[in-house]
Amino acid sequence: MFGGGGMNPRKMKQMMKQMGIDVEELDAERVVIETADGDDLVFDGAQVTKMDAQGQETYQIVGSPDAVADAGVGGATAVEGDADDPALDEADDGDDEIPEEDVKLVAQQAGVSKDAAREALEAANGEPARAISDLQ
Structure with missing residues (x-):
């Protein structure tokens, strides 16, 4: 030090x-x-x-x-x-499963619209870090 x-x-x-x-x-x-x-x-x-x-x-x-x-x-x-595990697959069904807070986080961190952030999250299976990385 x-x-x-x-x-x-x-x-x-x-x-x-x-x-x-x-x-x-x-x-x-x-x-x-x-x-x-x-x-x-x-x-x-x-x-x-x-x-x-x-x-x-x-x-x-x-x-x-x-x-x-x-x-x-x-x-x-x-x-x-x-x-x-099939039980985990059920949680990934549909667009409604992506929390709004994740959409806001991705949009803010990547500097994109909420719609673009939601699409990136869907493509990244709901993983915010991966969605942000893909957008940058």
């Missing part, structure tokens, strides 16, 4: 305190990052550090994440390989 790769950790902490940066280790068991494309990142047993510098909090996560495919807005989680 300050080029002190070989610096004593105690001295580094003292310097940071003098600069008004408070560092705190958090006892986190699990960290979940929910992404826009639905592939959540789950960190089990990660090391989490909270830094407070002049009122601005920053969190650092050290560990290896496991990606978990999310089934979408409903909050249900799908395991990869469930694409052949």
Whole structure:
């Protein structure tokens, strides 16, 4: 951070305190990052550090994440390989299944009309990230 790769950790902490940066280790068991494309990142047993510098909090996560495919807005989680499940196919039938909030998101992020955003979402099987990517 300050080029002190070989610096004593105690001295580094003292310097940071003098600069008004408070560092705190958090006892986190699990960290979940929910992404826009639905592939959540789950960190089990990660090391989490909270830094407070002049009122601005920053969190650092050290560990290896496991990606978990999310089934979408409903909050249900799908395991990869469930694409052949007929129950999942029923949810993809028709134009009415695409949430208006997804249409607005795609339209705003890609800079297109709502109609173009809806068409892109339909072509992307309702996946906003893929629709935005296809439009750009």
